[in-house]
Amino acid sequence: MRYTYLQAAMWAVLYVVLALSPLGLMLLDPLPEGRGFWMEFGVAIGFVGLAMLSLQFVITGRFRNFAMGFGGDNLLQFHLATGVLAMGFILAHPVIIIAHDTQFLAYFDPRVNFMRAFALVGAATGVVLLVVLSIWRKKFRLIYEWWRLSHGVLAFLVLLAGLAHTLQVGHFTDIWWKQGVVLFIATGAMGLLVYTRVIKPRILARFPYQVTDVVQERAEATTLVIEPIDHRGMHFEAGQYAWITVNDTPYSLQQHPFSFASSAEEPSRLTLTSKPLGDWTSTWPDIEPGARAYLEGPYGAFTLRWDSPCGAVFLAGGIGITPIMSMLRTLDDRDDERPLLLIYANESWEDVIFREEIEGLKHSLNLEVVHVLEEPPDDWEGEEGYVEPDLLDRHLPEPCDESFYYLCGPEPMMDLVEPELVKRDIPLPMIMSERFEIV
Numbered sequence: 001m002r003y004t005y006l007q008a009a010m011w012a013v014l015y016v017v018l019a020l021s022p023l024g025l026m027l028l029d030p031l032p033e034g035r036g037f038w039m040e041f042g043v044a045i046g047f048v049g050l051a052m053l054s055l056q057f058v059i060t061g062r063f064r065n066f067a068m069g070f071g072g073d074n075l076l077q078f079h080l081a082t083g084v085l086a087m088g089f090i091l092a093h094p095v096i097i098i099a100h101d102t103q104f105l106a107y108f109d110p111r112v113n114f115m116r117a118f119a120l121v122g123a124a125t126g127v128v129l130l131v132v133l134s135i136w137r138k139k140f141r142l143i144y145e146w147w148r149l150s151h152g153v154l155a156f157l158v159l160l161a162g163l164a165h166t167l168q169v170g171h172f173t174d175i176w177w178k179q180g181v182v183l184f185i186a187t188g189a190m191g192l193l194v195y196t197r198v199i200k201p202r203i204l205a206r207f208p209y210q211v212t213d214v215v216q217e218r219a220e221a222t223t224l225v226i227e228p229i230d231h232r233g234m235h236f237e238a239g240q241y242a243w244i245t246v247n248d249t250p251y252s253l254q255q256h257p258f259s260f261a262s263s264a265e266e267p268s269r270l271t272l273t274s275k276p277l278g279d280w281t282s283t284w285p286d287i288e289p290g291a292r293a294y295l296e297g298p299y300g301a302f303t304l305r306w307d308s309p310c311g312a313v314f315l316a317g318g319i320g321i322t323p324i325m326s327m328l329r330t331l332d333d334r335d336d337e338r339p340l341l342l343i344y345a346n347e348s349w350e351d352v353i354f355r356e357e358i359e360g361l362k363h364s365l366n367l368e369v370v371h372v373l374e375e376p377p378d379d380w381e382g383e384e385g386y387v388e389p390d391l392l393d394r395h396l397p398e399p400c401d402e403s404f405y406y407l408c409g410p411e412p413m414m415d416l417v418e419p420e421l422v423k424r425d426i427p428l429p430m431i432m433s434e435r436f437e438i439v
């Protein structure tokens with residue numbers, strides 16, 4: 001369940017308190033002698049930068065209850081924004097101090113202390129690389145899996161260097177209990193990385209799944225039917241996703257997020273549907289029944305709400321139909337009678353994944369379907385082109401305070417439709433969107 005504004009605000013306040021907590025530690029007795037405002041300001045933002053870097057490990061630690069309230073893509077956006085800010089603080093730290101007193105340039109001089117200069121230059125370069133390679137990963141043509149591994153390793157090393165630097169300088173941390181607190185925060189953060197990458201996969205290994213069927217769908221998509229081996233499977237909410245590895249260990253770098261396409265009523269028969277978008281998804285058609293799989297989840301705040309009497313509007317584009325299909329299948333299994341509208345955009349009629357099943361759902365659910373085709377057949381009488389404002393005007397029902405809008409599709413469609421819904425006075429909390437593309 002997505003957090004309310006109040007809950008989200010409380011998490012934000014907690015974040016700020018934790019990020020600023022090292023300043024409290026600095027101000028506790030015993031205090032060293034003051035060295036002027038700019039000097040102490042430079043030190044303070046270094047501390048805050050280090051605390052923010054530690055908190056990055058919590059944000060991306062895939063802690064289910066915490067992540068569920070925000071949604072994976074929101075957390076990643078927050079992770080990116082705070083990462084850029086932390087980089088700014090960490091780089092400003094030496095700049096301000098050296099501008100105040102140039103004798104601190106010696107910290108970067110390998111002739112004075114090789115290890116110290118090496119660690120500081122390494123940490124500064126590392127923090128810049130962390131941000132630059134994340135923002136421009138695609139421009140640099142970095143393979144996603146290798147970027148993900150290097151991101152974790154680099155973050156770990158930068159934090160380690162920051163911790164060593166804090167303890168070695170020791171100006172505000174020259175007493176054992178202050179050193180203990182700094183060590184606790186930084187090693188706690190590094191421990192979270194070990195938990196995510198080592199302990200959690202070990203736990204996953206105890207709950208294996210098996211691919212029991214591989215179904216070829218339209219538009220070259222493939223559906224994997226996955227069943228638990230000697231356990232009860234995965235209870236999820238319609239619209240959520242899991243991280244999956246197939247024919248590999250749960251430690252594999254080839255672990256990818258996929259929305260459940262099946263009904264939430266069937267936790268022991270899960271289906272995931274993928275389009276061949278890259279190296280790993282292109283191997284899906286060759287996966288054989290019997291293949292071993294591991295699922296980590298469920299995650300995501302893009303979930304079906306049951307408290308909306310006015311029904312729901314679904315806007316899907318291409319493979320973005322998968323979480324919405326899970327919602328429709330779940331609504332069908334629960335004999336839901338509320339009015340539902342699906343606007344489903346695809347390139348051609350042949351590309352409409354789950355086309356026949358959706359036709360069937362029109363009879364068992366109170367469902368209206370509007371297909372939008374980019375390249376329609378000659379005899380097509382339906383909507384053509386893209387999901388655009390006038391098309392929304394033609395089909396969206398009168399806004400109802402309690403109606404939810406679920407949106408999942410290609411980036412251009414999401415970027416156009418989200419603001420259009422807001423323009424139509426639909427309150428933000430009623431617009432749920434899921435983006436498959438990460439930065």
Ligand SMILES: Cc1cc2nc3c(=O)[nH]c(=O)nc-3n(C[C@H](O)[C@H](O)[C@H](O)COP(=O)(O)OP(=O)(O)OC[C@H]3O[C@@H](n4cnc5c(N)ncnc54)[C@H](O)[C@@H]3O)c2cc1C
Nearest residue numbers: 144241256257258259273274275277278279280281322436
């Ligand atoms: C919450 C969520 C749910 C998703 N559900 C589905 C689904 O139901 N069906 C479907 O076909 N696709 C889904 N995706 C996208 C799917 O995860 C990626 O297409 C897949 O990981 C690409 O792997 P690849 O190695 O084949 O491609 P690559 O060659 O590695 O990359 C192709 C593109 O996919 C993106 N990508 C690669 N790895 C990941 C990753 N681990 N996480 C997110 N994006 C990645 C890259 O940015 C790149 O642009 C979902 C993504 C997210 C974030």
